[in-house]
Structure formats: C-alpha cells, structure tokens
Amino acid sequence: MTASAHMQAPDTDPGYNFAYLDEATKRMIRRTLLKAIAIPGHQIPFGAREMPLPYGWGTGGIQVTASILGPDDTLKVIDQGADDTTNAVSIRRFFHRVAGVRTTTRTAEATIIQTRHRIPERPLTEGQVMVFQVPMPEPLFKLEPRLAETRRLHALGDYSLAQVKLYEDIARQGEGGSSYSHPVMVNHRYLMSPSPIPGFDNPKLHMSPALMLFGAGREKKIYAVPPYTSVVSLDFDDHPFRPVRAPHACAACGSTTSYLDEIVTDDRGGRMFVCSDTDHCAENQMARKAAE
Amino acid sequence: MYVAVKGGDAAIAAAHAWLAEQRRGDTALPELSAAQVAEQLGLAVDRVMAEGSCHDRELAALAIKQARGDLIEAAFLLRAYRNTLTRFPAAEPVDTGAMRVRRRISATYKDMPGGQVLGPTFDYTHRLLDFALLAEGEAPTPPEESEATGAPMPRVSDILAQEGLMRREPPGDDAPPPDLTRDPLPFPAPRALRLQSLARGDEGFLLGLGYSTQRGYGNAHPFVAELRMGEVEVLITPPELGFPISLGEITVTECQMVNQFAGQADTPPQFTRGYGLSLGHSERKAMAMALVDRALMARDLGEEVTAPAQDHEFVLLHADNVEATGFVEHLKLPHHVDFQSELEKLRSIRARWEAARNGVAEAAE
Amino acid sequence: MKTGFTDPVLDAQAGFRALMQAMARPGRVQQVIPPPELPAGLEAAAAATILTLADAETPLWTDAGEEARAWITFHTGAPLVAEPASAMLLLNTGATMPALATLHAGEDETPQDGATLIRQVTGLAEGSGWRLTGPGIEREHHLAVMGVPGDFPAQWRANAARFPRGVDVVLCAGGRLAALPRSVALREGG
DSSP states (O other): GGGGGGOOOOOTTTTTTTTTTTTTHHHHHHHHHHHHHHHHTEEEEOOOOOSSSOOSHHHHHHHHEEEEHTTTTEEEEEEEBBBSHHHHHHHHHHHHHHOOOOOOGGGGGGEEEEESOOOSSSOTTTTTTEEESSSOOTTTTOOOOOHHHHHHHHHHTOOOOHHHHHHHHHHHSSSSSOBOOOOOEETEEOOOOOSSOGGGGGGTTOOOOSSEEEEETTTTTTEOOSSOOOOOEEEEEEEEEEEOOOOSSOOOOOOOSSSSSEEEOOSSOOOEEESSSSHHHHHHHHHHHOOO | OOOOOOOOHHHHHHHHHHHHHHHHHHTSSSSOHHHHHHHSHHHHHHHHHHHHTTTOOHHHHHHHTTTTTOHHHHHHHHHHHTTTSSSOOOOOOGGGGEEEEEEEOOSOOSSOOOOBBBOOOSSSSSOOOGGGGOOOOOOOOOOOOOOOOOOOOOOOOHHHTTOOOBBOOOOOSSSSSOOOSSOOOOOSOOOOHHHHHHSSSOHHHHHHHHHHHHTTTTOOOOEEEEEEEEEEEEEOOOTTTTOEEEEEEEEEEEEEEEEEEBBTTTTTOOOOOOEEESSSOOOOHHHHHHHHHHHHTHHHHTTOOGGGGGGGHHTTTOOOOOHHHHHHHHGSSOOOHHHHHHHHHHHHHHHHHHHHHHHHHHHHH | OOOOOHHHHHHHHHHHHHHHHHHOOOOOOEEEOOOOSSTTTTTTTHHHHHHHHEEESSOOOEEOOOOHHHHHHHHOOOOBBBOGGOOOOOOOOOSOOOGGGGGGOOSSOOOOSSOOEEESSSSSEEEEEEEETTTTOOOOEEEEESSSSSSSSHHHHHHHHHHSSOOOEEEEEETTEEEEEETOOOHHOO
C-alpha cells in the first residue's frame, strides 16, 4: 500500500456532509476544543454522536478529526504505531471517502495525525496536530469509578488516590505498576490520562511543538495539551518515572532508540524485535541503504 | 530479513465480501426480503427500533437483514443512520391515554373502565414447539373479535391518583426536555434523561437489573398497575403554523408499575410510580424499565441507595448496548504496543522478585 | 440581508483552524477567510468568528448595532441576551468593554462554561507590547494590542488568578485575530 494510492480520488461521498458530521455537531465539538485548549488537561464532556464505527474503535478521535479537518490537510492515521494495521486502514478510508482529504503514511508530511496508542518517533513540528483516540479518559477510574466523585477530585486538584496507588506499587514491587496509560500532570494542574500510549511515549508530550487533542467518544470527553506545555509523568523524586523499551535493536532498521514490537517467530521461544513505528523504520532503512 | 505484515486494505475488502456471502446463505433458498422481516419477525424489528432510537419499521428490518439477525448490530446500524438525519422540531408528548389500544391489562384491579384486553400475547401459550410451522403456506384463522370495544380506557394510575394515593410527579417547567443524544449525561441524572437512557437501553441488561430489584437488591414491591400496547398519534407543532399537525401513528408499549413508599415526615405514605415506555410491542422491556426507573428514584425519595439498580452511574452508563458492545469488542483490536510495555514491566518486576527471593535464600544459607 | 460565508462548510472550517491556532499559540496573529459582505460595525475576523462558533446553543451578548444583530440572528440563530453575565459568547465592538470579572467564569467542576469574549480592537501586532507566557508559548510571545481599556492587563491578571475558572478572549482587528486563553500570563512592557 502506498500513500499515493489514496490521493487519486479527491471527490467525497455525495450522500454525506464534508467530513461526515453535520455542521451543528462540528460547531459544538469546535467550541469544546477551544475550551479544552484554554484549560490544559481538563476533561470536558461533549455530546458525542453515534458514528458509523463502533464505540471503542476510535469514535472520539474520529469526531475530533472530522471537526478540525479541512481540504488543505494531509492526514496520517496510525494504530499501534503502524499505518497498515486494519483499524488504521479503516479510519483512513473513512476520511478519504467522506472528506476526500489527502492521506499519507509519512509522519513528516502529515498536518493531522490520528493515533491509537502511540506517538511517532520522529519529533513533531509546530505545523502538526495529534489526535488521540482515548478509551478511558479518566486517569482515576480504576481507583474511583464514580464520575461525579472524580470530577470533584479534579476540581480540588486532589490526586492523593493516584499518589497512594503509585506508592503502594513501589513498596510492593519496587517500581510503579502502570506500563502504559501512565498518568501525567499537565501544566502543574490537572492529572490526565495520556491514552494507552506506552510510558516510553510520555516524555514526547512534554513541551511538544505540536498541539495534542484527545477524543473519547463512548465516554463523551474531549481534552487537550497545547504546544509547549509542561507534561510530567506522575512519579516520586526518589523513584523517578522511567520510560521503558525492550532492550534490543530493531531487526529491520537496527534502531536502538525506537519503541519495539516483539514478534514471536516460532513455537520454541524464538523472538525478534522490530520498530512499532513503521514510517520511522522505513525512513531508517532508506537512510541505511543510501549510506551503503 | 523481516518484512512487516501488510495488505490491510485487501484483507478488509475480502473479509467484507465473505461476510456478504455468508449473509445470503444458500442461494438455492429464496432471499429474505426486508418486508418479510418487518411482517414476520415484528418483535425483532420492535426491539431494534427501541434500542436504535429510531421508529422506522422498514429500515429496522433492513438493518436486521444486513446484520444477519444480530439485533445489537442492527440497532447500531439504525443509530448510526439516525445520527445523520436532519432534526425537525421536537414532537408534542404522545398521549398514551388516547392510545388505540390493542392490549391492556392491569394486575391491580380485577376489572376497571375499558376492561382487560388480552390482545396478541405469548402469555398463557404453552411453550411447545409448533411443528406445524415447519410446513409453509398455512394462514392462521383470524380471531372472531380482533379489535377492542372502543370504550374509553383511562389509565389505571389516574384512577389511583384521584384518590390521592399516588405520588404526584413534580411539576415540569416549560423548558424543552434535555436531549440525551445531543448532550452527555450529567450525574446525578434528572428523570427525563434517565427515562431517555432506559428507553434505548439494552433489554437484557434492564431485565437483569429489574429482576435484581425483585430479589432484594433494591427493596421494591412492584405491582403492574397497567400495561398497555397500541397505536398513538405523533404530533408536531411547526413554528410557522402554530398548531399541531399529525405525522402519523406509531406503536408503543407502556408500563406503569406502582410501589409502596413509606413516606417521610412531610410526605404521607403513598404509592410511587415506575414508568416504562418502549417503541413497538415490547412488554418485557417496558416492565423492566419501569422497575429500574423506580429503583433509580431512591435518591430523589431520600431512600438509602444500596443496590446496583439504584445507582445512577452504574445503571445509565452501562445500559447502552451500542456503547457496551463497542468497548467490549474493541478488545479484538491490536493492543500489542500496550502489551509489549506490559511484558517489559512484568519481566522487570519478576526480575526484582527473583533477586529478592534469591537474596532471602542466600541469607538463610 | 448581507450574506454569510461564501462556503459555509469550508469557510467555517478555516475560521475554526485560525481560532484553534490562535488559542493554542497565544499572541500569534492568525488570518481568517472574510465573509464577502459585512454588516455595519463588524470587521472580517469578528464576523468570521461569530459565524464559526455561534448557533442556537450559544446565548450571545453584543453591543453591535441593529444591522449586525439582525445579521447574527439570521445566520447563526444564536439567542441574543441582554446581560453580559448570562452570555456564552460576547461580541464587543464598542469603546467600552464589559469587565472580565462580571462575565460567567464557570465553576470549579465545570470551568469550561466560562465565557468567550470576542473583542474588536483597532490593531494587533506581534513582536512588541505585552509579554505573554504559559501553555502554547515556548519562551515568550510579544503582542501589541491597540484598542483595549488601559486596565486590561490588571483585569487579565485577576482573570488568570482564578484559573481554571475564567474567561477566554479573542482579539480581532480587521481580518486578523489573536487569542488569550485564561491559562496565559500577561505582563506589560518589553
């Protein structure tokens, strides 16, 4: 599959409004996005609509993307870091069909990157917007399932529940318990779920030049991290947060710094490790070939 | 050299072609039409309309056909379609008192004005497989008197209200009711939104919750004051006309369940009402909804909230099967990035654990 | 009645992206696609902002003249309110600005309900004037604004002090706009 295959048919499906959502819905989401940007890390309820894709499969991210997307944009969609995973393909096809928008697999070319569970390895730029698909926006939900209560705790800035949990994890097992969805403090005020990205990606949120938007469709919440905003993973001074990756080199491009997928190669314990970010891996391989 | 798995596009297209083939089944058999589904699987259509929040028998039948009979998938198809429709002014409240009744029963009175009308019901059938239905071509003989008498049928709850024994509903204001499909649910949720949520909620989930209130999880003593099913007129008042015009009739099922309430210092002992209303003919749904509606009133009535069915967030956030099925089934999506970090985390914790245990073992030697 | 956006779908999208960039990068000035016709008293950026954000769900207060009010009602359906404190959107075109402290600032649990004030000013320039810091700004942005009350910086400090409650401001001059989200800190001079 190549990026150009998606760029040949700019016509949109005439049965639907540009980018699927009706204009009243887009306005409601846009107003919510502006407030989300003005209050970094604060979850804002919004009237999420039923989308033609199931809840839990990116409906929040899709509604955010549909509300910001324009004809000048170039869209990249990744799932688990890869452009060619089936759900990423499905969402990219959806936007190609209803918005006729240019799509790409190249991180460098994209103006909007919708993602599930990863942030690209290539540093983002000021011209880019990340849209995260979020299954559970509430960072405290495992500790307190009642939304009326967590809303109160956020208002008070009372995050002692999360700190106690982290403390207990460290006391019991020597380190924090969460390997992905590790909560972050945004602009020193709100505790926020970074979505189920691996902890490895958390530092990429801090002072990023790109705008980060988060959409949770089923839970009907939108939140945002503006560019150049402090984002600190929850930790303790004597147990600082450590982003973790598999201690190997990518079998395809040789990278020793990228986040790796573990591939089971046989039933005798054979393993190999390759980049989860397929575009980054392809770029590395090209560069290596050019150097040879 | 490792080459990543590719070809998502082609795989999706092939999977969907296969799905279409499976849906059609054996082509030696005649294809099922949406009209046949609407006529002969009418209760499935009713359920899909109720949970899909859209009254359109033909589209609901199409959704059932397209979904291969998976009713939750069909409700989802109908919801997604509904969401793209232009919204007209809100309808006037339907008057179920003026319903053209096909079925109407009360468990609280032996007889009442208008009488008991059994109507088309599974009640009192013997659940014996009817092998005659395996043979085709038989048209059942219509009953001798298929219509109700036409006598007025006041709602049983109104009869109780006349005696002052029924709790008065707090007066509504003139503000248009909040709309669940446009704004997210606030908690605690006002009753209008609770009823909207329950009306589109999953029948099975509400059935289980309603059942739990009968078994001691929520302290209910319910009676079916009335269950009625039939046709009601839907009216809208276009702002440019200023008077209501009829859009046509829809079938609804309404259940009013009465429960005793002990009262409080400033409130006399009285009956309270649990209310259920469902699109189409769906008694189980309307009854379960009425039970859960009453349970959810615990907070408003100052009763102790102890049971799952009384908990607004627990009930309302988990009753929607389109949301629930999406999130449960999303576990099928790849999660290998999260799982990889989970693997590394477990390996790290395991290494610490083993080091600690070895340390203890060495110290003991 | 003067027309609204030439392309209501795509021009609103472009208007929103300008607002989103402005809100995400406080002090950076953005350009809008102007509506082809403007009612008396409204300039392009303020008009485009209203067409982009307002509808029947946004109670709107404005001090603009009759023609502009009729134009807003016709194109957006926004209910006009008499009290600035009950508005979600405020379009302020006159010499007097409603005091920020009097506008709805949201509650601790719902700070997103804080109002958005769209203020038409006479000039906007990057590189000098107020020194802005906070989310969206790598080090410091400079923004010169002509046509706001002299005590605006003091009002802004009071607004920022009640974060996360507060009011967000969109400053419009001709076809250009810049935004001040409540999270931004503003100092004079430099």
